[in-house]
Amino acid sequence: MNLKQLTHFQSVASHGCITTAAARCNIAQSALSSQIAALEADLGVQLLIRHARGVSLTPCGEVLLAHAKQISAHLDQARREVREAADVAGEVSIGIPVSMAGVLTLPLLQALETEFPGAQVHVFEGLTGDLRGWLRSGKIDTGILYGNDQADGLALAELAEDELVLFGNVGDQWSDGDSVAFETLQHWSIYTTDGDHPVRPLLNKIAKTKRLALQFGAQINSVEQLKALAREGRGHTILPRVALAAERPTELSRIRPIAPSIKLRSYVATKATPSQSVQKVDRVIRQVVNHLIGSQRWPGARVLAPVPVESSAES
Template sequence: MEIRQLRYFVAIVDHGSLSRAALVLHVAQPALTQQLRHLEEELGVQLLHRSAQGVLSTDAGKVFYDHAQAILKQVADAKQAVTHSARPAGSVTLGLPHSVSGALALPLLTAAQQHYPDITLQLTEELTGNLAEQLKSGRVNLAVLFDDGQLTPFATTPLAEEELAYICRADGEDFKLGASVTLAQALGTKLILPGLQHGVRPRIEAVARAAGLHTGDVIEINSIAILKSAILAGMGATILPVAPLLAEIERGSMRVHSIHHPPISRTAVLCASRTIPLTNAANAISQLALQVAQELCRSGAWPGARLLG
């Protein structure tokens, strides 16, 4: 198996046809087809379905595509580490959960352009469960995850502690609640939360169990945009940090109630692989992300977040 075969395969999948991939790669289509056939023969599986309309990945092809992307990224990172050993330069991919990107993404991009113009910072917004897998495989260099006791495979640096609040539609029944609610009161309402393996949900479940409580009937939605729409449609309330819903709260369409007895929070952590070395550029972005998070907490620009320690 050769690196060029991986590059050819990824290009074919990305462009949806052999002919378009051949044009982009500046490779004759028969040669591209031959390399794909050699790759499939070596692996002993069919990677692509071919038709007059183009190509689609088989189940095996989808799995191989993820690995091929990770390998190609690590090869590119290795080249950058050698070529730019004296100064931070190259491409860095940082994964952010949906609930954090609103607070951190733009300030970090701005700071990266200002301090490291030779670094191309690529931000990807994903569910936390997906980000952990991408970090393990090397598809992203860094990721912001939440300390749920399952981060031992990663090198970790705490960024901030985020308070979770009970957030509902401003004119709903929950409007009658006081400025703060107990966790039991919050859990006793109709809640809209992410799935069990994503975002705030593991933290909510853990705190509830420790307090002898449990979540009731939950609508599971893994998209912040859809979750907002569901709250505004009166389908229920949520337990989240303030930041991802700040625009709706400031407009007055949503209302925030702090949670007590017990309060509930989560720790945002910057994570890197323990087995895949960081490039100089990735190390620089890691330090910059920590500095930006600290400044956002100090200035109050990251609502509900505070510095640790």
């Protein structure tokens, strides 16, 4: 048994198909099949069950897959820490939700440049679904996610709790600062990002408990375009209040709290075994977020203690 065999076995188990795994590993299907056969012969057990739809794991295969994942994670960690010890990996890549970027990006960059003057810092802005994928692929080392659903394989620690607010043309029946009842939302077309991002699923969950049917407009995976649509009075959107920190009320659009208040939690996310440098960066992220919220520059949020959480649906 060797590392190459374990890596290829893990790919087969992940894809459930030898043909697909061979393509992803860039080797011939026959060569991959031979490696799996050699692995089974070495261990003296059957690891895969072949069937018309592909392959599935035997109980012995499940046990080996768990060990293969652990070995892969340890190897990744060893690479990172050795490179850091040799001062080769003087880079860190961070993912920030677009909703937070206008408030967080520049203060965070300034803090990181002060704390790590020799490091090359890369900041990527994206929606939560994008950031989740970038973390898993290794494009970013650490990031902030809204919601803790669909986060299997990532280490999460609570960061902050944001308030969701309505932005759009709500008419003249409310005075400035008045809340809009959640039940009222069913009378407007609400534009949000798609279901890979947490706002729409959260709204649907609340509506279901209240036996309401919300009217959703087009799915627009751009916070800037959602704000532009609402700013021009062409629809309504629901976003974390921090995403609207620079918006000012006009005749066509207002920011309104929703009653009862809807909260959306954010988490600092990393791979399951982050390096020491990533842990240091995460501490700086938390310090900057705490300062911004405490100084009222991050509206509608409260700081959460950095409690590690297990992946589950956002409540």
